[in-house]
Amino acid sequence: MDFFQVMKNINNHLKKEDLETLKLKKVYETDFLPAYTAFSETISPLHKSGLTEKILQLDEDRDKEFKALRSYLKAQKMHPDPRIAEAAERLINIIHSYGKNIERKPLREETSIIKNILEDFSSPQNAAYVTLVSAMPRIEKLAAYNNALEEVYNDRNRVEEAIAAGKAKEARENMQKAFSRLVEIINALAYLNGARPYQTLIYNINKEVSQALLTVKLSRKCGDKEATKP
Structure with missing residues (x-):
């Protein structure tokens, strides 16, 4: 929602400019405006739904944990202990086997992929690697967010909300690409x-x-302060 407000403000700034003279009319009309319109249409009904905001927040938290886990495993590949380095290499290869940019997948597809990765990690051989690299705390946090989203999908009354959130995520990605192109x-x-x-x-x-x-x-600072309160 915050990202949408930023794009809305920037769109207003663009409309005040002489885009023809600035030679920005084409990129505005063919890239930025269509992406903004689609994003706006997707976001509008979501303002009414607190549940959708919860889904989007869960997805954001899950993406953050997934990227943190991946970064941690990549760092562990450089560990001076060759056993830990090899274990990290094997675990990161499991993630890579499911493709690139997993956190950018549609919500339900990402949920399924992460669930499969976590199942692979829990196999007897791979569980030993997880223990060796001390990755279990990160994996447990990722699993918690993923399971919370899966529960939403399994609730028939919430399926439409999950689909709407997935469309919003896709529209946001397209908006980001259009904005980046405009800036370039x-x-x-x-x-x-x-x-x-x-x-x-x-x-x-x-x-x-x-x-x-x-x-x-x-x-984030406010959130950190709240988290450290007794």
């Missing part, structure tokens, strides 16, 4: 034609992104 083109044109015509737009975009990052940072 603005930077390229500013480099080729001079930055002056683009200064206001660049300033406004940077301001929106900086404010969003600050908000996230403050939210």
Whole structure:
């Protein structure tokens, strides 16, 4: 929802500019605007559903834990103990066998993939590797988030909410790609034609992104303080 608000603000800034003169009309109309419109249409009904927000938060937490586990195993591949390094190598290879960018998959597909990875990790041989690299705490957190999402999918009354959340995730990914492309083109044109015509737009975009990052940072600080309260 926060990301959508940032994109909404940036879209408003873009509409105030002479995009034809700035040579941004094409990328706006063919990339950014269609992605924004689709994202807006997907997000709008979700504002009414606290349950959907819970699903999206669970998915965000799960993605964070999955990436943390993967990064941890990659780091352990460099461990001075060759047994630990080999164990980490075997576990990371299991993850890689399920393809790239698993955290970007549709919600239910990602749930299924992670469930299979965790089942592979729990096999007798691989469980020994998990113990050797001390990865169980991370695996247990990932499993908890994944199981919570699976429960949502298995509840017939919540299937539509899960599908809506999956569509929102896909629309967000497409919006991010369109925004990144827009920024690349603005930077390229500013480099080729001079930055002056683009200064206001660049300033406004940077301001929106900086404010969003600050908000996230403050939210995480507040969360950390709450977590450490007795």
